[in-house]
Amino acid sequence: MTNSVVQVEKTLNPKMKPAFDQLSFGTVFTDHMFTMEYTEEQGWHDPKIVPYEPILLDPAAMVFHYGQTVFEGLKAYVTEDEEVLLFRPEENMKRLNRSNDRLCIPAFDEELALSGLRKLIQVDKDWIPNIEGTSLYIRPFIFATQPYLGVAPSKTYRFMIILSPVGAYYKEGINPVKIAVESEFVRAVTGGTGSAKTAGNYAGAMKAQEVAEAKGYSQVLWLDGKEHRYIEEVGAMNVFFKLNGEVVTPELNGSILEGITRKSVIELLQHWDIPITERKISMEELYEAYQSGKLEEAFGTGTAAVISPIGELYWNDKKITINNGEIGELAQRVYDTMTGIQTGRTEDPFGWRMTVDIDTAVAPSHN
Amino acid sequence: MTNSVVQVEKTLNPKMKPAFDQLSFGTVFTDHMFTMEYTEEQGWHDPKIVPYEPILLDPAAMVFHYGQTVFEGLKAYVTEDEEVLLFRPEENMKRLNRSNDRLCIPAFDEELALSGLRKLIQVDKDWIPNIEGTSLYIRPFIFATQPYLGVAPSKTYRFMIILSPVGAYYKEGINPVKIAVESEFVRAVTGGTGSAKTAGNYAGAMKAQEVAEAKGYSQVLWLDGKEHRYIEEVGAMNVFFKLNGEVVTPELNGSILEGITRKSVIELLQHWDIPITERKISMEELYEAYQSGKLEEAFGTGTAAVISPIGELYWNDKKITINNGEIGELAQRVYDTMTGIQTGRTEDPFGWRMTVDIDTAVAPSHN
Ligand SMILES: Cc1ncc(COP(=O)(O)O)c(C=O)c1O
Numbered sequence: 001m002t003n004s005v006v007q008v009e010k011t012l013n014p015k016m017k018p019a020f021d022q023l024s025f026g027t028v029f030t031d032h033m034f035t036m037e038y039t040e041e042q043g044w045h046d047p048k049i050v051p052y053e054p055i056l057l058d059p060a061a062m063v064f065h066y067g068q069t070v071f072e073g074l075k076a077y078v079t080e081d082e083e084v085l086l087f088r089p090e091e092n093m094k095r096l097n098r099s100n101d102r103l104c105i106p107a108f109d110e111e112l113a114l115s116g117l118r119k120l121i122q123v124d125k126d127w128i129p130n131i132e133g134t135s136l137y138i139r140p141f142i143f144a145t146q147p148y149l150g151v152a153p154s155k156t157y158r159f160m161i162i163l164s165p166v167g168a169y170y171k172e173g174i175n176p177v178k179i180a181v182e183s184e185f186v187r188a189v190t191g192g193t194g195s196a197k198t199a200g201n202y203a204g205a206m207k208a209q210e211v212a213e214a215k216g217y218s219q220v221l222w223l224d225g226k227e228h229r230y231i232e233e234v235g236a237m238n239v240f241f242k243l244n245g246e247v248v249t250p251e252l253n254g255s256i257l258e259g260i261t262r263k264s265v266i267e268l269l270q271h272w273d274i275p276i277t278e279r280k281i282s283m284e285e286l287y288e289a290y291q292s293g294k295l296e297e298a299f300g301t302g303t304a305a306v307i308s309p310i311g312e313l314y315w316n317d318k319k320i321t322i323n324n325g326e327i328g329e330l331a332q333r334v335y336d337t338m339t340g341i342q343t344g345r346t347e348d349p350f351g352w353r354m355t356v357d358i359d360t361a362v363a364p365s366h367n
Numbered sequence: 368m369t370n371s372v373v374q375v376e377k378t379l380n381p382k383m384k385p386a387f388d389q390l391s392f393g394t395v396f397t398d399h400m401f402t403m404e405y406t407e408e409q410g411w412h413d414p415k416i417v418p419y420e421p422i423l424l425d426p427a428a429m430v431f432h433y434g435q436t437v438f439e440g441l442k443a444y445v446t447e448d449e450e451v452l453l454f455r456p457e458e459n460m461k462r463l464n465r466s467n468d469r470l471c472i473p474a475f476d477e478e479l480a481l482s483g484l485r486k487l488i489q490v491d492k493d494w495i496p497n498i499e500g501t502s503l504y505i506r507p508f509i510f511a512t513q514p515y516l517g518v519a520p521s522k523t524y525r526f527m528i529i530l531s532p533v534g535a536y537y538k539e540g541i542n543p544v545k546i547a548v549e550s551e552f553v554r555a556v557t558g559g560t561g562s563a564k565t566a567g568n569y570a571g572a573m574k575a576q577e578v579a580e581a582k583g584y585s586q587v588l589w590l591d592g593k594e595h596r597y598i599e600e601v602g603a604m605n606v607f608f609k610l611n612g613e614v615v616t617p618e619l620n621g622s623i624l625e626g627i628t629r630k631s632v633i634e635l636l637q638h639w640d641i642p643i644t645e646r647k648i649s650m651e652e653l654y655e656a657y658q659s660g661k662l663e664e665a666f667g668t669g670t671a672a673v674i675s676p677i678g679e680l681y682w683n684d685k686k687i688t689i690n691n692g693e694i695g696e697l698a699q700r701v702y703d704t705m706t707g708i709q710t711g712r713t714e715d716p717f718g719w720r721m722t723v724d725i726d727t728a729v730a731p732s733h734n
C-alpha cells in the first residue's frame with residue numbers, strides 16, 4: 001500500500017497553535033485527523049485525512065453501550081536537525097491489531113495505517129513541539145459504530161488518529177512518585193481483557209486511582225486478580241525493580257499490557273549486559289528484599305512518561321521507601337538513553353526510530 | 368422534582384413506525400430521546416426531550432478512549448386497557464447510580480430521571496407495540512464527554528434515554544437454549560467491574576460468545592475469575608437451577624450483576640413457598656446433581672428475554688442435558704407469572720408495576 005491511497009482534505013480554518021513551552025498533556029489537538037471506515041461489504045475503506053472535527057454518531061452506536069473500542073499511544077519528536085522521528089510505531093500497530101482480536105474488531109492493514117499516520121504528521125508537522133520534554137502525542141483508536149442494542153460484535157467501525165502536542169506527562173517530571181499497592185480493586189485477570197488496550201480497562205481502574213489520590217498517592221500498583229499477591233503494573237505503566245543488582249519485571253501472563261517501552265527497556269538492559277528477568281514477583285518477595293536492603297530501585301515504563309521512578313510504595317499499612325525517595329542511577333540512565341534515542345540526541349543501535357519524511361509536499365487531493 | 372422541569376421539543380419529522388408484528392430487537396428507535404448534561408459547575412442540568420438525532424462529540428471525548436460509561440435496560444408494556452406499565456423502573460435508576468459510583472461518574476437525581484422517562488414515553492406512546500411478546504425497550508445510558516487524553520474521571524458527561532419497540536429477544540422465544548460453560552475467558556472478577564452495568568464488561572465478553580457460537584452454542588455460562596469453578600451468570604442473564612426441589616442461584620459476590628429479574632424471581636419463589644437459596648454453586652456440584660438425577664431445571668433471567676430455559680450445558684467435553692431439553696414446569700410458571708405481571712394480564716401483589724400516565728397532554732415547551 002502506498003501513501004497515495006490516503007486522500008487529504010486540508011482545513012480552511014487552521015487553529016492557533018499553543019505556546020510550546022506551556023503545554024499540558026492531551027488537551028490541545030492539531031488541525032487534521034486520519035479516519036477510515038469498516039463495513040462488512042467493503043472491509044476497511046476510505047482512508048483519509050480531513051480537518052479535525054466532531055464525530056457524528058447515532059445514540060444507539062454500539063460504542064456507547066457495549067464498549068468495543070481499542071486504542072494506542074505513541075509519540076513523534078522533532079530533532080535538532082528538524083527531522084521527525086517515530087519510536088517503533090509498527091509495534092503500536094501490531095498491538096492495536098492484537099487488541100482488535102481480543103475485542104472482536106476486524107484487523108486493519110498495518111502498513112496502510114502507518115502510511116496514513118506519516119501523512120497526517122506531514123500535514124500537521126508545524127504542530128510538533130521542539131522544546132525539551134515535549135512531543136507530539138499520537139492517538140490511534142477504533143470504535144464500534146453500528147446503531148444496534150444487542151450484545152454482539154458491531155458490523156461497522158471507525159478507525160481514527162488524532163494528534164496532540166504535549167508537555168511532560170507528570171508535572172513533577174522524572175521525579176519519583178509515591179504509589180499505593182492496591183489490595184481491593186483489580187485491573188485485570190487472566191482470561192479477561194488486561195493484555196488489550198481497550199477503554200473498559202481504564203474506566204475500571206479509575207476508582208482505585210481516586211481512592212489512592214485521596215490518600216496522597218499518585219498511582220496504584222496493581223496486583224494479580226486471583227490471589228492479590230503478584231505484581232502486575234503500576235497505573236498505566238509496566239514496572240521494573242532492581243533487586244540486588246538484578247532487574248526484574250513481571251512476566252507477560254495475559255492480564256498485563258505488553259508495553260513497548262517495557263520491551264525496549266528489556267532489550268536495552270540486555271544490550272548493557274545488566275541481568276534482567278521476566279518472572280512472577282510477589283509483594284511478599286518485594287517486601288523481604290526491601291527489609292534486607294536489596295530493593296535498590298523501582299520504576300514504571302510507558303509511552304507517556306517514558307520512565308517514572310518510584311520513591312515510595314504503601315502496602316498493608318507499611319511504607320516501603322526506595323533509594324531514599326530519589327531517582328536511581330539505573331532509572332536515570334535508562335531515561336536518558338531512551339529519550340536520547342527517541343529525540344535523536346543519541347545514536348540508535350537498535351533501529352527503533354522511523355523517520356517521517358516531512359519534505360514531501362502534501363498536495364490536497366480530492367475523491 | 369416535578370415533570371415540568373423537563374423541557375420538551377417535539378420533532379417536525381415523525382418517522383414511519385415499523386410493523387409491530389415484525390419487530391426485531393434493538394434496531395428501530397422512536398422519534399424522541401431524553402438528554403441531560405453534567406458539568407462540574409452546574410452538576411446535572413438541562414434535562415429535556417428532543418427529537419432523536421445523532422450525537423456530536425469531539426474525537427478526544429473520553430468515552431472513546433477510557434470508556435467511562437454505564438447503562439440500563441428496562442421495558443414498557445401496553446395493557447389490553449391501553450394502560451402503559453413499567454416494571455420496577457426505580458430499581459434500574461438505583462442500579463444506574465450504583466454503576467456510576469463504580470465508574471467514578473457523578474450520581475444523578477433518580478426521581479428526575481424517572482420523570483424524564485415517563486414524559487418521554489408519553490411523547491412517544493404510539494411507539495409502544497401491543498402484540499404478544501413485544502414491548503418498548505428503554506435504554507438509559509451515561510457517558511464521558513470531556514475532550515481529554517489522560518486517564519482520570521471526565522469532568523463532563525451526558526445522560527440519555529432512547530426507546531426501541533422490540534419483538535422477542537430470542538427468535539426461538541422461550542425455547543430452551545444450549546449453553547457452553549466457559550473455561551478460558553473470564554467476564555469479571557472480584558474487585559473488577561462485574562457488578563456494574565458498564566460497556567467494557569460486554570466488549571470483553573464477546574470473544575467467548577463468538578467461540579461458543581462457532582461451536583453451536585447460543586451463550587456462555589461464566590465461571591468465577593479466580594478458580595474457574597463457581598457459576599456466575601449466563602450470557603447477560605442471571606442463572607437459576609432447580610436441584611432436587613430446591614432452587615439455587617449464585618449469591619451476589621461483587622462480580623455478578625444484580626439483576627432486577629433475578630431479584631423479582633427470588634421474591635416470587637419465596638411468595639410461592641418454593642425453597643430458594645442464594646449461595647455459591649460450583650460446576651462440580653452441578654455435574655454431580657446431574658449425574659444423580661437431581662438437576663431438574665435451569666434457566667436464565669434478564670429483562671431482554673425475561674426467562675430463558677437452558678436445555679443443555681456443555682462442560683469439559685461433557686454434555687449435560689436438562690429436563691430432556693424441554694421447558695421445565697417451574698421456568699414456564701415463572702415466565703407466565705412475570706410476563707403476566709409486566710403486561711397487566713396478572714395481578715401484581717408486589718407493587719412492581721408503575722403506571723405511566725399517558726393521558727397527560729404533553730405540550731411542547733421552550734426554554
Ligand atoms: C495499562 C498500561 N500498561 C502499560 C503501558 C505501557 O505501554 P507502552 O510502553 O507501550 O506505552 C500502557 C500504555 O501506555 C498501559 O496503558
Ligand SMILES: Cc1ncc(COP(=O)(O)O)c(C=O)c1O
Pocket residue numbers: 440564600602603604605624625626627628629668669670671
Ligand atoms: C451481565 C448481566 N447479567 C444479568 C442481567 C439481568 O439483569 P436484569 O434482570 O436487571 O435485566 C443483565 C441485564 O440485562 C446483564 O447485563
